[in-house]
Amino acid sequence: MNATAAPAGAVxxxxxxxxxxxxxxxxxxxxxxxxxxGRDLDLREAFARDPxxxxxxxxxxxxVFADLSKNRVDLATLRFLxxxxxxxxxxxxxxxxxxxxxxxxxxxxxVLHTALRxxxxxxxPFEAEVHAVQDAMLAxxxxxxxxxxxxxxxxxxxxxxxxxxLGPAMAVRALEAFRHPRLRFHFVSNVDGHDIAPVxxxxxxxxxxxxxxxxxxxxxxxxxxxxxxxAWFVQQAPxxxxxxxxxxxxxxxxxxxxxxxxxxxxxxxxxxxxxxSLWSAIGLPIAIAIGSARWREFxxxxxxxxxxxxxxxxxxxxPVLLALLDVWYRNFHGFTSxxxxxxxxxxxxxxxxxxxxxxxxNGKRVDLAGDTLPFATSPVVWGEPGTNGQHAFxxxxxxxxxxxxxxxxxxxxxxxxxxxxxxxxxxxxxxQGQALMLGKSAxxxxxxxxxxxxxxxxxxxxxxxxxxxxxxPSTTLVLDALTPRSLGALIALYEHRVFASGALWGIxxxxxxxxxxxxxxxxxxxxxxxxxxxxxxxxAGLDSSTAGLLRRxxx
Numbered sequence: 001m002n003a004t005a006a007p008a009g010a011v012x013x014x015x016x017x018x019x020x021x022x023x024x025x026x027x028x029x030x031x032x033x034x035x036x037x038g039r040d041l042d043l044r045e046a047f048a049r050d051p052x053x054x055x056x057x058x059x060x061x062x063x064v065f066a067d068l069s070k071n072r073v074d075l076a077t078l079r080f081l082x083x084x085x086x087x088x089x090x091x092x093x094x095x096x097x098x099x100x101x102x103x104x105x106x107x108x109x110x111v112l113h114t115a116l117r118x119x120x121x122x123x124x125p126f127e128a129e130v131h132a133v134q135d136a137m138l139a140x141x142x143x144x145x146x147x148x149x150x151x152x153x154x155x156x157x158x159x160x161x162x163x164x165x166l167g168p169a170m171a172v173r174a175l176e177a178f179r180h181p182r183l184r185f186h187f188v189s190n191v192d193g194h195d196i197a198p199v200x201x202x203x204x205x206x207x208x209x210x211x212x213x214x215x216x217x218x219x220x221x222x223x224x225x226x227x228x229x230x231a232w233f234v235q236q237a238p239x240x241x242x243x244x245x246x247x248x249x250x251x252x253x254x255x256x257x258x259x260x261x262x263x264x265x266x267x268x269x270x271x272x273x274x275x276x277s278l279w280s281a282i283g284l285p286i287a288i289a290i291g292s293a294r295w296r297e298f299x300x301x302x303x304x305x306x307x308x309x310x311x312x313x314x315x316x317x318x319p320v321l322l323a324l325l326d327v328w329y330r331n332f333h334g335f336t337s338x339x340x341x342x343x344x345x346x347x348x349x350x351x352x353x354x355x356x357x358x359x360x361x362n363g364k365r366v367d368l369a370g371d372t373l374p375f376a377t378s379p380v381v382w383g384e385p386g387t388n389g390q391h392a393f394x395x396x397x398x399x400x401x402x403x404x405x406x407x408x409x410x411x412x413x414x415x416x417x418x419x420x421x422x423x424x425x426x427x428x429x430x431x432q433g434q435a436l437m438l439g440k441s442a443x444x445x446x447x448x449x450x451x452x453x454x455x456x457x458x459x460x461x462x463x464x465x466x467x468x469x470x471x472x473p474s475t476t477l478v479l480d481a482l483t484p485r486s487l488g489a490l491i492a493l494y495e496h497r498v499f500a501s502g503a504l505w506g507i508x509x510x511x512x513x514x515x516x517x518x519x520x521x522x523x524x525x526x527x528x529x530x531x532x533x534x535x536x537x538x539x540a541g542l543d544s545s546t547a548g549l550l551r552r553x554x555x
Contacts, residue, residue, distance in 0.1 A: 018089030020506035062304035063489035104510035113276035141287035160213035163274025205236035217253035301488030323500035340383035351383035439470020
């Protein structure tokens with residue numbers, strides 16, 4: 001099913017009515033505000049001046065509490081940023097996307113992942129089609145769970161890549177507390193055989209279900225791994241075991257799936273972008289892991305955040321406020337990256353998921369009209385769970401030469417019974433944000449007597465080594481508990497944030513042409529490396545570096 005297509009070369013009609021951020025009066029006003037006040041805003045002084053700063057700069061969204069008070073903004077900054085959102089027509093662009101107008105102009109597509117989580121009767125586009133696929137998928141998921149209860153299945157292997165892997169892998173791990181107790185989940189994405197080989201080596205084919213997720217059923221990495229899995233199954237499964245009962249496809253290419261031996265498939269639509277596809281049949285492993293009732297809770301949390309994004313005034317709209325902070329830090333302060341530090345082990349894969357969601361969406365150098373941008377867009381997004389990150393890269397966050405805004409995610413209630421460990425975890429989360437803001441002066445450092453300091457080391461020099469500049473910004477997001485509903489809301493929050501920042505920058509957040517060149521070149525190089533190929537070892541037409549590396553690898 002195709003959404004309404006745009007004419008070739010067209011710019012989304014709503015976006016075309018609004019100026020790019022740097023061509024607005026608000027942008028110029030923001031620049032003046034930054035030079036006069038924003039550049040030198042000191043968080044320690046801001047808290048000392050205003051005892052109500054936390055209350056004024058904390059915001060509620062469904063399932064998520066956002067403390068923005070440790071960011072280098074004040075109410076005046078937010079007003080200037082709000083003026084920018086208004087002048088760029090952010091609300092109108094949001095509404096047009098939610099209505100199903102073309103938002104991905106270069107591919108002529110609507111962007112309707114929000115329709116995938118809208119309940120029946122909400123009036124969302126394609127409601128009947130969406131719920132027909134969802135109902136069939138959930139019936140299958142519950143059947144798989146019943147087969148696990150009966151001892152027929154023990155393992156689910158999900159084969160995909162990019163959006164077909166990162167979202168399901170992240171969510172299944174995050175919702176471990178809700179996972180079917182008799183099922184183990186394995187995610188294979190890398191075409192490197194070191195990914196799939198150890199997974200299959202430990203499994204019994206007759207008790208394994210393989211999910212192959214590829215919209216076109218032609219994705220190189222996915223289909224290569226799928227072929228390996230099928231060969232393993234045919235070799236290892238007892239005679240007479242049907243491939244069709246142990247393989248399922250998430251694809252729209254039914255003919256190719258049938259040729260592979262798959263008769264059970266679930267499809268989705270061209271208005272479902274890979275980065276936001278876990279709400280579609282791509283989320284089948286999530287549904288199998290948590291069951292249909294909790295899958296609907298997962299969608300319900302996302303839909304609640306959709307309603308917040310659609311209906312809440314921009315001045316209190318949490319995804320919009322986070323997007324405005326992104327513009328403020330990227331384009332005025334010049335900060336090049338943002339670290340995500342979830343203080344919950346279940347969210348260990350969230351930074352990797354957000355890397356794709358944000359950098360593949362907003363890592364663009366031209367605007368909607370194809371004009372080169374004179375300003376920066378997506379920051380580098382990276383991170384690890386706390387407290388692990390504290391013993392890895394937090395040294396740079398506290399004392400490095402670059403300022404890196406940090407996004408802490410804290411979860412109030414743990415799913416385990418180790419209250420002492422959870423208290424320590426939360427104490428570390430709060431302490432790191434506090435330390436980034438407060439820092440430590442040279443005078444305070446000089447007054448200390450660190451037991452590990454070298455005897456005789458110059459005290460003044462040592463104090464300089466132990467000085468923390470502070471005034472380093474952070475945001476803290478708080479969930480009451482990590483549940484299907486709260487995870488759905490958190491993911492939707494990030495999706496809307498990415499759309500909002502892209503709309504302000506005037507770019508297309510929904511194409512990804514940057515991945516195509518490498519794929520094309522890999523296809524051209526593959527025959528030069530494959531055993532039995534007539535072109536094996538051929539370096540004709542290659543640059544000297546690629547030719548030299550190919551010869552090295554072939555020798």
